[in-house]
Amino acid sequence: MRPLTEEETRVMFEKIAKYIGENLQLLVDRPDGTYCFRLHNDRVYYVSEKILKLAANISGDKLMSLGTCFGKFTKTHKFRLHITALDYLAPYAKYKVWIKPGAEQSFLYGNHVLKSGLGRITENTSQYQGVVVYSMADIPLVESLELRMVAEFVKQMEFEELESIRAERRF
Numbered sequence: 001m002r003p004l005t006e007e008e009t010r011v012m013f014e015k016i017a018k019y020i021g022e023n024l025q026l027l028v029d030r031p032d033g034t035y036c037f038r039l040h041n042d043r044v045y046y047v048s049e050k051i052l053k054l055a056a057n058i059s060g061d062k063l064m065s066l067g068t069c070f071g072k073f074t075k076t077h078k079f080r081l082h083i084t085a086l087d088y089l090a091p092y093a094k095y096k097v098w099i100k101p102g103a104e105q106s107f108l109y110g111n112h113v114l115k116s117g118l119g120r121i122t123e124n125t126s127q128y129q130g131v132v133v134y135s136m137a138d139i140p141l142v143e144s145l146e147l148r149m150v151a152e153f154v155k156q157m158e159f160e161e162l163e164s165i166r167a168e169r170r171f
Helices: 006-028 049-055 083-092 101-108 150-170
Strands: 033-040 043-048 068-073 079-081 096-099 118-121 131-135 140-144
Touching: 006 033, 006 043, 006 068, 006 079, 006 083, 033 049, 043 049, 068 083, 079 083, 083 131, 083 140, 096 101, 101 131, 101 140
Parallel strands: 096 131
Antiparallel strands: 033 043, 043 068, 068 079, 096 118, 131 140
């Protein structure tokens, strides 16, 4: 287990910053202690410094994992986030999407979400933005970069709301 190099740290922080932005500092300097990122077998672990000091006595080939796996580096040196990082990213997420209960199961099985399945979206969410997808009960489901057409959807919702207001005024 070793600290990340400057290049690895930059690549990882750029990926995490797509989801939480400037709140990245809050991951490292937490009120319950200082946490750090360590690399072991191409996987990045998020671990408390107290636990890291205790694990220094274990040899690297005997160590399976330590802390929470945030993601891994591919063979092309790209960083992929794992679902285990979701609990740490969700409270600090800049952009969030809530899915209605009827579309939640279909989404978790890998299908796309229709406009009718979206409950809420945070304001100013642009296309291809890193978002955290929530259920309507505020339970984080997944982080995603594949949210397309959000800006168009918000414009469509605003247009539909304006049309419904105009229709109500006519009656």
